[in-house]
Amino acid sequence: AQTVTQSQPEMSVQEAETVTLSCTYDTSESNYYLFWYKQPPSRQMILVIRQEAYKQQNATENRFSVNFQKAAKSFSLKISDSQLGDTAMYFCAFWNYGQNFVFGPGTRLSVLP
Amino acid sequence: KAGVTQTPRYLIKTRGQQVTLSCSPISGHRSVSWYQQTPGQGLQFLFEYFSETQRNKGNFPGRFSGRQFSNSRSEMNVSTLELGDSALYLCASSLRSGALDTQYFGPGTRLTVL
Secondary structure (H helix, E strand, O other): OOEEEOOOOEEEEEOOOOEEEOOEEEOOOOOOEEEEEEEOOOOOOEEEEEEEOOOOOOOEEOOEEEEEEOOOOEEEEEEOOOOHHHOEEEEEEEEOOOOOOEEOOOEEEEEEO | OOOOEEEOOEEEEOOOOOEEEEEEOOOOOOEEEEEEEEOOOEEEEEEEEEOOEEEEEOOOOOOEEEEEOOOOOEEEEEOOOOHHHOEEEEEEEEOOOOOOOOOEEOOOEEEEEO
């Protein structure tokens, strides 16, 4: 079964600085999708970024980018120019065809003024 | 376009009772997935419905069931509630099944079992 690990339960970063959240996963599949979701306090979960495993180019969405290392089964999220609104729980997730979404335990990120 | 809505937002039940939660997806979305979120187990997939058919099911006991109607609205039912069923239940909708399209999450239903 696929597993997703996020080794940093909590992190903090100063406003305007850069922070990287770690995620590793375990799978024997070759084609799959990886995601980062953001769950702000008392607000709905939203998709931050998605990466398809067969694409070698790292996905980027404005200030959010990933470092996808397929061989190492690593999928880290980099947030540049951190903003107060980035304060949230961040979940790394894995999905492949015929399987269910598997989420990591989450990393609580606090952006400090 | 209205987002995913879930009703009720909060619910308190006692052990042994049953409960039904409702999820209305974004208009045009045909896939609805349900998740259970707890501090101890994190976010766990319950099941997915697409065009009124259950596509995938997570590792939950048979007390957890669901259905989807022709208008894509979905309900989740938990029978014989246990204390451990206390959780935030999230639903998410998307155009197609699986990860082909972005999932949009609802605000969740907070279930407390006493």
